[in-house]
Amino acid sequence: MIAALFSDVRAIEAKLFIRETNSLNFTEEELNFSGSTWTFTIPTHRITQAGLEYAIIFRLDDGSTLAFPRGDPLKNPYNLVIGPPRKSDRSFGRRESFFIDGADFEKKDFLVLSPEPGSIIIPGDEVIAVSFFNIPDIDTTSIKIKLDGVDFTSLASIGGGIISLIPGELNPGPHSIIVESKTKYNEQIRPLTWIFNTAAGEMSVLDAINYNGKFDGRLSSQASESQVINYSEVNGKFNVDINWAGLKGSVRLNTRDNPYLQPLNRFSGNLFFGKYLNIYTGDYYPSISPFLIDGRRVRGMGIDIDLKWVKLQSVSGELNRPVQRKFGIDGGLVLMKNQTAVDSATGNPVFYLERSGYTFTRNITAMRLSSEAFLSI
Structure with missing residues (x-):
């Protein structure tokens, strides 16, 4: 993946937020700067037929941010459609129906509740749940759900805007799910498909926790005749998450911070529960309205609740210090x-x-x- 930014303000950092299509959580990655472009190589295990959703956020040297797509990038990310491989050593059975050109289908807003695409499930805990609450014109009698190519529709519970299925304990390894349906006007809806994995044995709590972090610093010195200017900066970040929740934090300290200027140091934390609830603290960049606040730094606390049909955003903090x-x-x-x-x-x-x-x-x-x-x- 290659990105280029054309702006009068220099970009000092670029972050890629990427996830499988219809999954809950984004993975935050850093793009590498090379020449005039920012690059990132997507690992092969992340590239699946479920597709990818991504957004890119640049941090500029004036302290502001620039995001793509514009507006609310994490709520309306770019979509990368991935076709089937030409050759495969393993097949999950009959999949031809959902590899047809997407132009032949009506695009509707399904929501995968469980299991999250690409997640690892403890044997015996497999519960498949999909919401079609936002598809009022769906014909519920046309819904079919297939697991590894086998039709499980007769065992599924369909109603109240939810499709739920308890298939029983599955064999270890990857499993594919396909949900096919039509509208009340007999129009084919684009099939929903994703893949999850069943663990080979019992999992401990630590197995379900993913964590990573980074700590770095830099020091520079400039001399002009008798004047010497030294500059140093320390950066740190960490990320801890499980399948449904996580905590991210970052800190940046530099010697340019001055009590006679607005703060240049940055402290931030983000506690999230899926994509439904985000709690921000420290320095963050909320986007509520172009006429109120749209990407400007706030030092305080914010809450973002997104239930698709209802969304609540709250911001409280300091824009400028005395x-x-x-x-x-x-x-x-x-x-x-x-x-x-x-x-x-x-x-x-x-x-x-x-x-x-x-x-x-x-x-x-x-x-x-x-x-x-x-x-x-």
């Missing part, structure tokens, strides 16, 4: 030399001061509740 500064130095109080006077009663000098370099605290508290009451058919 700063007494003028061109990078303490200029909060400036002596007005031309207005010095003498008190006629006491004979003491009177000095007039001007407060010209003060920045007041700017806080923000905002909330947005939105609903998709009318879905497109």
